[in-house]
Structures are given as C-alpha cells and as structure tokens.
Amino acid sequence: MLWRAVVICLLTALPLRAEQVVAGLSQTRVSITTNFAGSEILIFGAVKRDAPLPADTSLNVVVTVAGPLAPVTVRRKGKRFGIWINTDAVEIDAAPSFYAVATTAPLTEVLSDTEDLRHKVSIPRAIRAIGAAEQSPEAARFTEALIRIRQEKGLYQVLPGAVELSEQTLFRTSIALPANLTEGDYTTRIFLTRAGAVVDAYETHIGVRKVGLERWIYSLAHEQPLIYGILSLVLAIAAGWGASAVFRLMRG
Amino acid sequence: MQIYLPIAEVSVNAFVLLGLGGLVGILSGMFGVGGGFLMTPLLFFVGIPPAVAVATQANQIVASSYSGLLAHVRRKTVDFRMGTVLMIGGLIGAGLGVLLFNALKQMGQVDLLVKLCYVLFLGVIGALMLVESLRAIRRTRRGGTVPRRRQRSWVHALPFKMKFRTSGLYISVLPPLVVGAAVGVLAAVMGVGGGFIMLPAMIYILGMPTKVVVGTSLFQIIFVTGFTTLLHAMTNYTVDMALALLLLIGGVVGAQVGTRIGMRMKAEQLRILLSLMVLVVCGKIALELLIKPAELYSLAGGAN
Numbered sequence: 001m002l003w004r005a006v007v008i009c010l011l012t013a014l015p016l017r018a019e020q021v022v023a024g025l026s027q028t029r030v031s032i033t034t035n036f037a038g039s040e041i042l043i044f045g046a047v048k049r050d051a052p053l054p055a056d057t058s059l060n061v062v063v064t065v066a067g068p069l070a071p072v073t074v075r076r077k078g079k080r081f082g083i084w085i086n087t088d089a090v091e092i093d094a095a096p097s098f099y100a101v102a103t104t105a106p107l108t109e110v111l112s113d114t115e116d117l118r119h120k121v122s123i124p125r126a127i128r129a130i131g132a133a134e135q136s137p138e139a140a141r142f143t144e145a146l147i148r149i150r151q152e153k154g155l156y157q158v159l160p161g162a163v164e165l166s167e168q169t170l171f172r173t174s175i176a177l178p179a180n181l182t183e184g185d186y187t188t189r190i191f192l193t194r195a196g197a198v199v200d201a202y203e204t205h206i207g208v209r210k211v212g213l214e215r216w217i218y219s220l221a222h223e224q225p226l227i228y229g230i231l232s233l234v235l236a237i238a239a240g241w242g243a244s245a246v247f248r249l250m251r252g
Numbered sequence: 253m254q255i256y257l258p259i260a261e262v263s264v265n266a267f268v269l270l271g272l273g274g275l276v277g278i279l280s281g282m283f284g285v286g287g288g289f290l291m292t293p294l295l296f297f298v299g300i301p302p303a304v305a306v307a308t309q310a311n312q313i314v315a316s317s318y319s320g321l322l323a324h325v326r327r328k329t330v331d332f333r334m335g336t337v338l339m340i341g342g343l344i345g346a347g348l349g350v351l352l353f354n355a356l357k358q359m360g361q362v363d364l365l366v367k368l369c370y371v372l373f374l375g376v377i378g379a380l381m382l383v384e385s386l387r388a389i390r391r392t393r394r395g396g397t398v399p400r401r402r403q404r405s406w407v408h409a410l411p412f413k414m415k416f417r418t419s420g421l422y423i424s425v426l427p428p429l430v431v432g433a434a435v436g437v438l439a440a441v442m443g444v445g446g447g448f449i450m451l452p453a454m455i456y457i458l459g460m461p462t463k464v465v466v467g468t469s470l471f472q473i474i475f476v477t478g479f480t481t482l483l484h485a486m487t488n489y490t491v492d493m494a495l496a497l498l499l500l501i502g503g504v505v506g507a508q509v510g511t512r513i514g515m516r517m518k519a520e521q522l523r524i525l526l527s528l529m530v531l532v533v534c535g536k537i538a539l540e541l542l543i544k545p546a547e548l549y550s551l552a553g554g555a556n
Contacts, residue, residue, distance in 0.1 A: 032256055033256070034255055034256055034494075035253065035254060035255060036254075036256040036263060037254040037256075037263055038263070072551055072552070073360065073551070073552040074549055074550070074551055074552075075360045075550050075551075076548050076549050077545055077548045077549075077550070078548075079544075082542070083541040083542060084540075084541055084542070084543075084544060084545055085361065085364045085541075086360045086361060086363070086364065086550070142549065145547075145548075145549030146549075146551060148549075149547065149549060149550075149551055150551075179254065179256065179262070179263030180261060180263060181261075182261055210258060213258075213494075214256060214258040217258040217259070217493055217494065218258045221258075221259055221485065221491065222489055225485050225486040225489060226482070226485075226486055228485055228491070228493075229481055229482040229484075229485030229486060229491065230482070231493070232311050232481060232485065232491050232493050232496060233311070233314055233478050233481060233482070235315075235493065235496070235497065236311050236312065236314040236315035236318070236478075236481075236496065237314065237315070237318050239315045239500050239501070239504065240314070240315040240316060240317070240318030240319035240322075240500075240504065241318060241319070241322065242504075243315075243319045243504030243505075243507075243508075244318075244319045244322045244323065247508050
C-alpha cells in the first residue's frame, strides 16, 4: 500500500519537477540605518531542466516580494454636519506592509485565476480580507482604497514585464524597496509558469532590520518606555540649557 | 541628507526638519509663544504620522520652554507658587487629555478632534488678538492713555484663597487649577504648550501682572509637556527622539534670531502679525474640513 502510494507520487511529481528554479538574491539582509533611503534588491536565477524544452508553451517567471502581514483599518470620510469626518471603517485582517509582483508578461496572461487563488500572487489575493465583507456591504471598495493608497506610496507595486528572461533559462529582476520600510521578514517567491499553471516555486526570505542607533532607539522606546521618556526629557532639558548658555556667552 | 526616523518609520530630509525648527523658532522668539500650533500642522505636512508629531512636539516644547525659562528666572519674573498651582491642574488635565486622545484614536476620530481644536482655539484667539491690537493702535494714534482696569471679578469671590506674592494676588486656587487643567488637556491632544491660551487666561481671568505671565507660563508648560511626553512615550510609544533633536536644534537657534527681530518691532505690530498668522493656520485647517478631500479613504495600523 505504502509502496504504491510512493510510486504514484513519484510518477505524478516527475513531470512537475521537469523544470526547477535555481535562484539567488543580491542581498538577504536589508539594514535600516540612520541614512536609509530605500534599497534595491536584485533577484536572479536560472531554470534547471531534466527534460528537453517543451515547444508548445512558453515559460514565464513571476517574482513576488511581500512584507510582514499586519491588520489595517481602512476609514472612509463622509460629510456630516457640513464637515468631512471619518464615518465608516473596515478592518482588514492581514495586509502585507509591502508587496511587489514582477512578471515577464501581464500577470493575467502568465497565471491562471485558479493558480492565483492557490498561491495568492496578485495584490488583491495577497490581502486577507475575509472578515471585511461582514462589516460593510461595500467592503470591496475599502480593499480597493487600501491597494490604491499603498500603490501611490510605492508600497504596492505591479511590474509587468519587469522580469527579463533570456533563452528560456536565465531570469533577472530588481525590486525597489522604498525608504518608508517597516521591519520584518520579507518573503520572496519565484514561480515558473507554463500556460497559466505553476510548474515550480521557490521561496526565500529577506530580513529587514533596523541596526545601530535606529535599533537602539526603537528597542528602548518599546521595551523601556519610562526610561526612554525620561531620557527624551533629559535630552530636551540639556539642549534647552545648552542653547541658553551658548547664546549668553555669545552676548556676554 | 535623508534621515530615517526610528519611531515615525519614515525617511525625511534632515535639513527640512532643521529648517522647520528654525522657522518656528524665529516666530516663537519674535512673539514669545511656543510655536507648537504651527509646528504640529507643518509636521503633518512633511509626512510625519499625526500621533508621532503630537507626542514629539511636546518633547520639543520642553526644550524651548526651558531655554526661555532660564532667562526669566534671572530676571526674577517667575511666580513659582502660581506656576505650581497651574502645574497641578495641568498634570490632571494632561492625564485626561492623553486618555481622551487614546480613546478617540481607537474610534478613528483623533484627526477630527485635533483639527476642530485648532480651528476653534486659533480662530477665537486670533480674532480677539487682531481686534485688540487694532484698537490699541487706534488709541495710540488718537494719543489717549490706555485705561487701567483692575476690577474685582467673580474670581475673587471663590473659597480656598492663597497669597501669590510675586503676582501680588490674593485669590482662590480654583481658577488657576481649572485654567491649568484646561490647558493640560489641550497640550496632550493638540501637541502644543498652550501658551497662546494660557497667557490671555492669566492676564484676563486671573488678573496677573503682564511681566510675570510669560515666565510663569513657561515654568508650568515645562512640567505639563514633560508629563505629556512621558505619557505618550509610555502608552503610545510615539515620541521620536531623533525627530525632537533635529527640531530643537533648529528651534533654539531660530528663537535667538527671532528675539532680535522682535526687539526691533513695536508690540502692536507684532501682535497683529501673530494674529494674522494664527488666523491663516486656522483658515487652512478649516478648509480641509469643509472642502471634499481628494482621497476619502485613510489607513490606520500597521505601517501607517
């Protein structure tokens, strides 16, 4: 029984593994330093083949980079008593703080809807908004607004044609990480697709971390808030006294 | 030079922040106000999240007020006893203000509250100041003397009287407590020192002599904004030390420049300029509330 299962698995797995991703990243760590102004990540690789190149369909590559997931509240303004105030809100369960999807051709051409649903590749699928529909009949508009606002800030990027694929074997793309980046593990996924179906997938992580002074200030503020607050005040008092003393010297 | 702010989690040009600090410093030096009412909207404008702007602003006011207080202590124009009473009221008010701030943040209405406070207080105070200084100018042109009024008001009829020697007052502690608490709430919610409300209240409600009001107000502002900073730091983790440092370096230099400019101008002219500026800021915020915004949706939580 077990043997038969293994054999079936091998038989079905073999055609799927006919093409495999071998990938690399220009960096697996991004350090947020005091003068951090964004970073560019180069993602490259090759397709390893055991079988001859299929002639009927063309190979496509999809690369996604996703920041850590966090709940987001989307609020909408409405006119009440003559002024514009926040009237409706929808809580979205989990949305990546950053999301980029780069492809060799428009995403709808390289990936079927079923595969998109399974692997959650396109931006609307990468956002988990299951509970949102119960909160408002117009929940979809709130999700659209979330995508629109983050696209404007460069936090969500759709990059069709940004992956260069040469000789059906070597591919490369670069993803620009903006300056207003949050900390966390950024999941990088690479999909090989043929006729809309995923042939092989590869996943790795990029660690985005604050370092040095940034790290120290951030940890202190969150772990020792009282000490941090007192330190901020001491700094302010010292600066105020210093300024007063310096200018008194200059006048005297 | 771009600098990544560790708490605000945005990257901002350091020279823009130094310049903002300097600009507000010049104005505060010229007019003798903290300048928080200008700084907070300007910080929103450069992309600092509102919660961080409000909390960090409080920290920066501590620095500029301390610098100003030292000058007043040397001139002996600080009523420490009155300052302490105002401060006790202020600390209670600040505590309530932070609670209110957090409750409204949960409801998503904190922006609205901050903006309404700005429109209301800046509008009323700007208009009063403008009318008052225009009248003063007209009076001096006519060559008349300024009428000296020192009537006994309802303030003198309240119990728990206390002697305030520096101010030459013998009044109930209740009005200073209430004034202090009201300014404390505003300090926490608006991220301002509240000098622009405290000063008129001290002169017109408490009847304090003009020469001690600035020093005494600065004395209590340090404690109230210091306490606000601590509360924001401990409950919201929104005080950005790097941001505060850049603002106050610009601010203390600007304040000295502003003081020199201020000394060359007449008091009435200064007050008219200040009131116009207050009204412009008020008008701009009011328009934001009245005109349909380009983006109706906003995000909260996570990276925003």
